[in-house]
Amino acid sequence: LSDRLTSTFKNLRTKGRLSEADIDATVREIRRALLDADVAVPVVREFTGTVRERALSAEVSGALNPAQQVVKIVNEELVSILGGESRPLTFAKTAPTVIMLAGLQGAGKTTLAGKLALSLKEQGHTPLLVAADLQRPNAVTQLKVVGERAGAPVYAPHPGVAGEDEVPTGDPVAVARAGVETARSRQHDVVIIDTAGRLGVDAELMQQAADIRDATSPDEILFVIDAMIGQDAVATAQAFADGVAFTGVVLSKLDGDARGGAALSVARVTGRPILFASTGEKLTDFEPFHPDRMASRILDMGDVLTLIEQAEKAFDADQTEAMAAKMASGTDFTLSDFLVQMQQMRSMGSMKKMLGMLPGMGQMREALENFDEREVDRVEAIIRSMTPAERDNPKIINGSRRARIARGSGVTTTDVNQLLERFAGAQKMMRQMARGGGMAVPGMGNL
Ligand code: GDP
Numbered sequence: 001l002s003d004r005l006t007s008t009f010k011n012l013r014t015k016g017r018l019s020e021a022d023i024d025a026t027v028r029e030i031r032r033a034l035l036d037a038d039v040a041v042p043v044v045r046e047f048t049g050t051v052r053e054r055a056l057s058a059e060v061s062g063a064l065n066p067a068q069q070v071v072k073i074v075n076e077e078l079v080s081i082l083g084g085e086s087r088p089l090t091f092a093k094t095a096p097t098v099i100m101l102a103g104l105q106g107a108g109k110t111t112l113a114g115k116l117a118l119s120l121k122e123q124g125h126t127p128l129l130v131a132a133d134l135q136r137p138n139a140v141t142q143l144k145v146v147g148e149r150a151g152a153p154v155y156a157p158h159p160g161v162a163g164e165d166e167v168p169t170g171d172p173v174a175v176a177r178a179g180v181e182t183a184r185s186r187q188h189d190v191v192i193i194d195t196a197g198r199l200g201v202d203a204e205l206m207q208q209a210a211d212i213r214d215a216t217s218p219d220e221i222l223f224v225i226d227a228m229i230g231q232d233a234v235a236t237a238q239a240f241a242d243g244v245a246f247t248g249v250v251l252s253k254l255d256g257d258a259r260g261g262a263a264l265s266v267a268r269v270t271g272r273p274i275l276f277a278s279t280g281e282k283l284t285d286f287e288p289f290h291p292d293r294m295a296s297r298i299l300d301m302g303d304v305l306t307l308i309e310q311a312e313k314a315f316d317a318d319q320t321e322a323m324a325a326k327m328a329s330g331t332d333f334t335l336s337d338f339l340v341q342m343q344q345m346r347s348m349g350s351m352k353k354m355l356g357m358l359p360g361m362g363q364m365r366e367a368l369e370n371f372d373e374r375e376v377d378r379v380e381a382i383i384r385s386m387t388p389a390e391r392d393n394p395k396i397i398n399g400s401r402r403a404r405i406a407r408g409s410g411v412t413t414t415d416v417n418q419l420l421e422r423f424a425g426a427q428k429m430m431r432q433m434a435r436g437g438g439m440a441v442p443g444m445g446n447l
């Protein structure tokens, strides 16, 4: 998201209850951010409508933190459009599995053929690449190069491919059909058919793709689309959906600056799942598509959502509410509460791991660098050595009590003194926080 949207979310975060105006302002920023990311206009409109409706509903007003809930809704809706779970390749019941690649020229089909072949080989398959792109000079040679890199044979029975600039002749449909036959007779369990593309959607190209499809009955038709394509994504994807009825999408060039708005548009408009992400020119720059990661990328907020989920799991709602009330008064916050907070923090998992998920939180990061789990153990031991009366009212902890607590918890009296000082500081912070709003983590400032 734009910086503005990030700050909108930040502003929301400090509010207890959201008004309709708050939600509308947020939805406006989401709309702007999605349009910035080149998500198609109708998709943006539908998306923001859904988010607004859910944000105004009871699920948000009754939530622990309504603002986080709105962020969560945005994320959930993004993930849902992007297909929820990532889907693996479908294999044929009887080998060979036929995978056909389709897409515009330069989308990344030939590169993908090599990537797929390499990844399939690593999984123990024996892929055969079929060069059915006879359109472009060099297309066959290029496939041979990636085939060699992937260690997969290439079926390319064309005359005249030796000369670099020669256009191979022949019938791509016949080549594709013969390629599948060859795979069957040579016992390759997967066939990957590389096809020709054009610079733009074109009737002749689409007919050729449809003919190759009809001749080979693919188990998967993968539509490869350049993530940088922008607003053209919808028209292109729709044309290929109508023309060849692809079964899945591969998003290429995700290593570029593209925010991935195209992913959202294509997934929404065609209803087809995105299977893989291509992230570079090397054959290993290839991975299964993760809708949740893509949602974060479109939102551009790191894994804030993961953090929120972990926090939600760790913090019991009632306990937190009671704590919030105590924090609001400041003075009621006791060492017992301090102990509970420490334990909650620990249950949030490794704080140091979480810091990597938070974008733009330098202060927090620094605090976390200094965070030491053993320190929590020590604090816990000290507080546990106190009597309930001492925990409720640390003022009564005189010299002899300090010595007793230190002995009981195996620390020095200096350690006990330090803890009491820190607690006094935390208590003071609570009082300040109560005026400023937000969630406090002892010794770490605002979370
Ligand atoms: P095709 O016309 O659809 O077969 O596309 P190609 O596979 O020939 O790819 C076109 C260009 O994009 C080549 O220069 C590739 O190296 C490059 N390319 C393909 N996939 C990626 C990718 O994921 N990231 C980047 N940066 N470049 C890619």
Ligand code: MG
Binding pocket: 109, 110, 111, 133, 139, 194, 195
């Ligand atoms: Mg190609």
